[in-house]
Amino acid sequence: MQQTILDTPIEYLKGVGPQRAAVLKKELQIFTYKDLINFYPYKYLDRTKYYKINELNSGINAEVQLVGKIIRLKTVEQKRGSRLVAVFTDGTAEMELIWFQGHKWIKENLQLNIPYVIFGKINHFNGLFSMPHPEMETVEEHKKSLQSALQPVYPSNEKLNQKNISNRSITKMMQQVFIETHHLFKEVFPENLINELRLLPKNESFFNIHFPKSAELLNRAQFRLKFEELFFIQLQLLSKNLVRKHKIKGFAFNVVGDYFNSFYHDYLPFPLTNAQKRVLKEIRIDMAHEAQMNRLLQGDVGAGKTIVGFMSMLLALDNGFQACLMAPTEILANQHFAGIKELADKINVKVSLLTGSVKTKERNQIHEELENGTIHILIGTHALLEDKVQFKNLGLSIIDEQHRFGVEQRSKMWKKNSLPPHVLVMTATPIPRTLAMSLYGDLDVSVIDELPPGRKPIKTLHFFENKRLQVWHFIKEEIAKGRQVYIVYPLIQESEKLDYKNLMEGYEALSRDFPFPKYRISIVHGQMHSKDKDAEMDRFVKGETHIMIATTVIEVGVNVPNASVMIIESAERFGLSQLHQLRGRVGRGAEQSFCVLMTGNKLSADTKVRMDAMCRTNDGFEISEIDLKLRGPGDIMGTQQSGVLNLQIADLVKDQDILKLARTKAIELLKEDINLEKPEHQALKFVFEILAKKNNIWNYIS
Ligand code: ADP
Ligand code: MG
Numbered sequence: 220m221q222q223t224i225l226d227t228p229i230e231y232l233k234g235v236g237p238q239r240a241a242v243l244k245k246e247l248q249i250f251t252y253k254d255l256i257n258f259y260p261y262k263y264l265d266r267t268k269y270y271k272i273n274e275l276n277s278g279i280n281a282e283v284q285l286v287g288k289i290i291r292l293k294t295v296e297q298k299r300g301s302r303l304v305a306v307f308t309d310g311t312a313e314m315e316l317i318w319f320q321g322h323k324w325i326k327e328n329l330q331l332n333i334p335y336v337i338f339g340k341i342n343h344f345n346g347l348f349s350m351p352h353p354e355m356e357t358v359e360e361h362k363k364s365l366q367s368a369l370q371p372v373y374p375s376n377e378k379l380n381q382k383n384i385s386n387r388s389i390t391k392m393m394q395q396v397f398i399e400t401h402h403l404f405k406e407v408f409p410e411n412l413i414n415e416l417r418l419l420p421k422n423e424s425f426f427n428i429h430f431p432k433s434a435e436l437l438n439r440a441q442f443r444l445k446f447e448e449l450f451f452i453q454l455q456l457l458s459k460n461l462v463r464k465h466k467i468k469g470f471a472f473n474v475v476g477d478y479f480n481s482f483y484h485d486y487l488p489f490p491l492t493n494a495q496k497r498v499l500k501e502i503r504i505d506m507a508h509e510a511q512m513n514r515l516l517q518g519d520v521g522a523g524k525t526i527v528g529f530m531s532m533l534l535a536l537d538n539g540f541q542a543c544l545m546a547p548t549e550i551l552a553n554q555h556f557a558g559i560k561e562l563a564d565k566i567n568v569k570v571s572l573l574t575g576s577v578k579t580k581e582r583n584q585i586h587e588e589l590e591n592g593t594i595h596i597l598i599g600t601h602a603l604l605e606d607k608v609q610f611k612n613l614g615l616s617i618i619d620e621q622h623r624f625g626v627e628q629r630s631k632m633w634k635k636n637s638l639p640p641h642v643l644v645m646t647a648t649p650i651p652r653t654l655a656m657s658l659y660g661d662l663d664v665s666v667i668d669e670l671p672p673g674r675k676p677i678k679t680l681h682f683f684e685n686k687r688l689q690v691w692h693f694i695k696e697e698i699a700k701g702r703q704v705y706i707v708y709p710l711i712q713e714s715e716k717l718d719y720k721n722l723m724e725g726y727e728a729l730s731r732d733f734p735f736p737k738y739r740i741s742i743v744h745g746q747m748h749s750k751d752k753d754a755e756m757d758r759f760v761k762g763e764t765h766i767m768i769a770t771t772v773i774e775v776g777v778n779v780p781n782a783s784v785m786i787i788e789s790a791e792r793f794g795l796s797q798l799h800q801l802r803g804r805v806g807r808g809a810e811q812s813f814c815v816l817m818t819g820n821k822l823s824a825d826t827k828v829r830m831d832a833m834c835r836t837n838d839g840f841e842i843s844e845i846d847l848k849l850r851g852p853g854d855i856m857g858t859q860q861s862g863v864l865n866l867q868i869a870d871l872v873k874d875q876d877i878l879k880l881a882r883t884k885a886i887e888l889l890k891e892d893i894n895l896e897k898p899e900h901q902a903l904k905f906v907f908e909i910l911a912k913k914n915n916i917w918n919y920i921s
Contacts, residue, residue: 224400225253233395242382247374255396256404258389259428259444259868260371263437266338267368273311277343284338285309286358289331294322305329307337307350314341315349334358338370354387369431393429407447407906409899412884419443442877445869449881451910457885460662461893468638469511470614475503476537478566479530486565488526494518494669495527501665502531502643506615512641518667519839520647520803521674527667528617528645529559535641536568536595540614543597545604547620549574549749550756554778555619556598563596573599573608576749613640620646647803648796651844676837677806679814681790681830690815691732694784698738698765702810703782707801709792710745710770718770719746725788726768739764771797780808790816791826795846798833825849848872 229249230240243249249258270283287309295302303325305316316337318325339353373389404421406413413420417439419427424440431437491499498516505512518524532542544559546552556572563570571585571594588594592611597603644662682690694704706729708722726742733740741755741764759767760779767782785805790798798816806812816830832845869877888900895904 224403225251225256227252229255232392232399235392239382239384239388242379242384246376246378252396252400255392256400256425256429257867258373260373262372263369263431264372265368266370271311272307272309272314272348275314275341275343275348279341282338282340284336286334286336288334289316289329292326292329292331307335313347315347316353316355317349317351319351330357336361354385369434369437371429371431390429397426397429405902407902409903411899416446416880416884418446441868445874445877446881448867448869449874449878450885451906453878453882453885454888454907455910457882457889458893461889467511468509469641470506470538470540470638471509472503472506472534472538472540472614472641474537475534478536478568479533481566482530482533482562486562488562489671491526492523492667492669492671494667495523498665498667499527499530501663502527503534505663506531506534506641511639512643512663514641514643514663514665516643516645516665516667517650518645518647519670520800521670521807522647522667523671524619524645524647524667525555525558528619528643529562531643532596532615532617533566533568535614538614540612540640541589541592541595541597541610542615542617543599543603543610543613544617544619546598546600549576549600550743550752551619552598552600553753553756554760558778559596559598568595569593570596570598573597573602574749575600575602577602615641615643617643617645620648647800647839648843651840651847673809674806675809675811677802677812677814679802679816679834679837681816681818681834683818683820685820687817690786690817693813693815694766694786695733697784697813700810701781702784703759703762703764703779704766704784704786705782705801705804706766706768706786706788708768708770708788719744721789722768722770729766729768733766738766740766740768743767743769745770771801778807779804781810783808783810783812785812785814786817787815788817789819790830791818791822795829795832795842795849798829799839799842802833802837 228240229235229243229251230237232252232255235243243255247254247258249255264282266284268284270279270285272285272287275283285307287307289305289307290313291306293304293306295304300319301322303318303322307314307316335355335357337350337353337355339350342349342351371386371390371393373386375384375386379385404425406421408418408421412418418424419436419439419442421443423436424443427436427440428444431440498518502512502514502516505514516524516527528544532544535542544555546555552572552574556570560570569588571588573582573585577585585594585597586607586609589597589608589610597608597610602608697704706725708718708725710718722742722744726740730740739758741759743752743755747755755764756767758764759782762781767779783805785802787793787798787801793801802814805814814833816833818826818830822830828845828849832842836842871878888903891897892900895901895907
């Protein structure tokens with residue numbers, strides 16, 4: 220790599236030296252000049268306004284700036300140490316500047332009776348204003364320095380403060396680095412793009428992000444740097460997708476044969492929705508290429524992803540391959556197995572189930588039948604990933620509710636073949652489109668955006684604890700109508716014991732209010748053996764019990780159409796997307812369904828937003844957008860692992876428009892010059908390759 224002055228180690232910057240460099244490296248990961256320049260302010264203070272002392276009032280909460288002179292210095296002894304006080308005047312009145320530390324240095328350096336610009340927060344005590352630890356410089360210095368009206372404020376922490384690296388020190392270093400590197404920032408974008416988007420050139424952008432000459436230039440600098448950051452991420456994701464399509468060979472499923480056709484024409488249990496037909500076609504076309512499919516199938520809860528998955532598997536079978544479906548929990552695997560077996564039996568497709576509770580003897584048989592090809596479709600949990608599980612020829616892997624599986628586990632699945640199987644990831648957690656673009660920019664996405672006909676929208680209501688009797692009464696009415704009810708309690712790892720206690724207390728109270736034999740209750744929780752869990756679940760599925768009390772184990776996927784009421788206890792303890800997932804367990808039959816959110820009386824502002832959102836909308840995408848805004852991208856399921864989100868300046872929530880623009884432009888660029896060979900793209904290519912080497916983008920296929 221070509222070395223430039225920008226790669227100079229930070230200790231060589233004038234005024235830094237080895238000791239401060241060590242702190243910069245440790246606390247801020249600033250190793251070189253370039254890192255320093257890329258260390259951006261997180262806010263700016265308006266320094267166009269100068270206050271007079273007699274204008275100050277105790278209501279001013281922000282930092283203020285004044286011009287005046289120090290007329291006296293005194294040291295005041297206190298219980299703990301002493302403080303240095305300077306009496307400061309601007310002719311309108313007097314105030315005090317106060318230091319609790321660093322007296323010696325300040326005494327030696329402060330000059331009396333010459334004009335200073337001071338800046339800081341003010342305190343008000345006994346009719347006298349004071350400013351502790353002001354930032355200050357002489358008016359003369361102030362005029363000389365690269366001052367701008369908008370003063371940058373850099374991220375800081377305790378350690379930096381202790382080591383005396385203040386905002387002011389960072390600003391000084393920044394000034395120095397601009398002096399030493401003077402206009403060495405090479406433009407990376409081609410001229411036509413810069414002109415088209417009116418982008419501020421790189422040089423000016425860097426300068427204005429640190430020393431904004433005006434609010435307008437700051438805006439343009441921010442826009443340009445955000446655009447650049449997002450553009451390179453998109454460029455990498457998109458090119459990775461293209462490369463995979465060119466290089467990662469996959470099985471071409473050319474045939475639509477008997478399995479598929481016979482099922483489609485004779486055994487389809489209901490007409491497919493248009494959305495289901497559309498995504499099925501997308502999947503079929505994708506798998507017909509000689510490249511591995513890597514597709515995300517998104518659809519809200521109840522949208523009907525399973526049948527799409529099943530029919531995709533039939534395509535694999537028609538081409539002489541096996542298929543598998545992996546679910547995050549045993550309950551869900553069992554349910555998929557039951558549902559799919561019913562369909563598969565009709566067309567003589569052999570389906571088996573492999574979970575942790577399958578006995579050794581049966582397990583060995585499954586292993587054998589998988590290897591000799593007797594089994595067409597294998598359904599199961601993580602157990603599918605064990606080394607002993609070897610397919611004769613796996614053509615399609617479907618992963619349901621993807622967020623429960625780690626990235627590593629996913630890639631394990633194609634170690635077993637000569638060529639990787641096609642992969643379809645089904646998720647009911649709608650991810651905001653912009654986030655999907657960044658996280659799955661290298662995946663293809665199909666969306667089922669339509670629910671099967673005849674569903675009535677779920678009514679969601681929020682009740683405070685003191686209205687419990689009313690809720691119980693409502694449950695009894697619904698049960699009298701022949702419906703079934705879920706009651707869900709939170710489960711958080713750290714306080715499992717407490718949750719268990721809540722659940723059991725809830726169970727006991729409920730058993731009193733809903734006495735046997737008139738009411739029958741199932742209970743499922745994490746501390747039960749899976750056999751017992753399944754038995755309880757089974758009783759509920761068959762309609763033998765009226766109420767299912769559970770922790771969030773039922774969150775994902777379980778399907779009981781006759782269950783029409785979902786009560787969520789301590790709803791304030793659930794995140795929005797989890798609440799939405801839980802709600803999705805009802806509303807699967809023809810009856811009106813209800814979701815009741817029970818909370819304590821005191822709600823935080825955040826909780827209120829969540830409850831209101833749930834009561835207002837059933838749209839998973841809308842919910843996920845609100846969730847993203849509340850929690851920020853870092854907390855959305857599964858996204859923590861993604862380096863994509865270590866953004867330096869852009870914000871996936873606030874900068875969605877810039878993200879879309881960056882993606883569009885990256886697509887246009889790759890269409891025009893996929894290998895970045897044109898001379899005007901060389902600067903861009905250089906950066907692209909450095910980033911690619913750093914490999915800080917989530918590597919999906921690893
Ligand atoms: P999810 O997308 O949440 O996995 P499922 O695949 O479990 O949804 O489907 C939910 C319910 O809707 C199931 O009972 C399924 O049989 C039914 N279903 C799916 N597609 C249709 C359709 N086109 N018409 C009617 N019912 C359907
Ligand atoms: Mg499902």
